Amino acid sequence: VGISLSLSHKPGGLLDKLLVSLSALTSAPSWITGIVLIIVFAHKLRILPFPRVIELDASNFSLSMLPVVARQMVLPMIAIFLSGIFQSYFTWRTFFLIFSAEDYVELAKAKGLPSRTVERRYILRPTLPYVLTSFAIMMISLWQGAIALELVFLWPGIGTIFISAIRSSNIEMMLGVTVTF
Numbered sequence: 325v326g327i328s329l330s331l332s333h334k335p336g337g338l339l340d341k342l343l344v345s346l347s348a349l350t351s352a353p354s355w356i357t358g359i360v361l362i363i364v365f366a367h368k369l370r371i372l373p374f375p376r377v378i379e380l381d382a383s384n385f386s387l388s389m390l391p392v393v394a395r396q397m398v399l400p401m402i403a404i405f406l407s408g409i410f411q412s413y414f415t416w417r418t419f420f421l422i423f424s425a426e427d428y429v430e431l432a433k434a435k436g437l438p439s440r441t442v443e444r445r446y447i448l449r450p451t452l453p454y455v456l457t458s459f460a461i462m463m464i465s466l467w468q469g470a471i472a473l474e475l476v477f478l479w480p481g482i483g484t485i486f487i488s489a490i491r492s493s494n495i496e497m498m499l500g501v502t503v504t505f
Contacts, residue, residue, distance in 0.1 A: 325455060328416035329443060332424060340417070347414035350406050355472035358403035362476070365399060372398055375477040400477045407469065408462045415458050419451045468505055 331340045350357065365372040373395055423429065429446045433439075474483030482501060489497035 325416055325448075328413050329420050329448070331413065331417045332420035335417075335421060343410055343413050343417075347410040350408075350410045352407065353472065354403045354407035354466060354469040355476045357407045358400060358473055358476045361399045361403055375399070375479075377478045377480070396477070400473060400479065403473060404466055404469075408466050412458065412462055416451075416455055419454050420447055423447050423451050 327343075331337075331343065334340060362375065366374045375396065378389075378393060378396060424447050426446075429442060432442045432446045437445075470481065471483035471486055473479075474481045475487065482504075485497065486501045488494075489501065
């Protein structure tokens with residue numbers, strides 16, 4: 325939110341143009357971003373490992389497994405981050421630009437109120453419902469994309485359970501996962 329608010333002060337600046345451009349590029353779902361990241365970082369650059377199944381058993385878990393799990397989590401976390409963050413910046417920046425042009429904001433500036441007070445009281449406060457709603461929608465869409473993302477990165481989770489329920493025609497499990505989403 326802070327970055328978006330600072331971007332709304334200088335619309336058309338270099339960083340603003342960069343983030344606006346990235347918002348269009350990252351409109352793909354997280355699983356598509358994940359596939360691209362696997363191709364770039366695992367296949368071409370060989371910096372990060374290819375996705376593989378890691379058997380995590382709570383009874384046999386040791387701290388020596390932590391680096392392996394952490395390396396396997398880098399690409400999925402980057403995919404989740406990239407698939408939603410730049411669109412949020414763009415959306416929140418737009419809200420701040422719209423509300424900063426309101427008459428009551430201009431009146432507060434004309435009264436000589438400090439810019440931080442104007443931002444907090446007259447820009448952030450009225451945009452807070454929109455920001456919270458768009459954040460909640462972003463979190464829901466990222467969570468829903470987790471099914472495909474788990475399949476791409478071979479992580480056992482709710483996506484694997486859902487796919488196995490579909491394959492075995494387990495109506496109760498399919499319905500439970502669908503209602504949860």
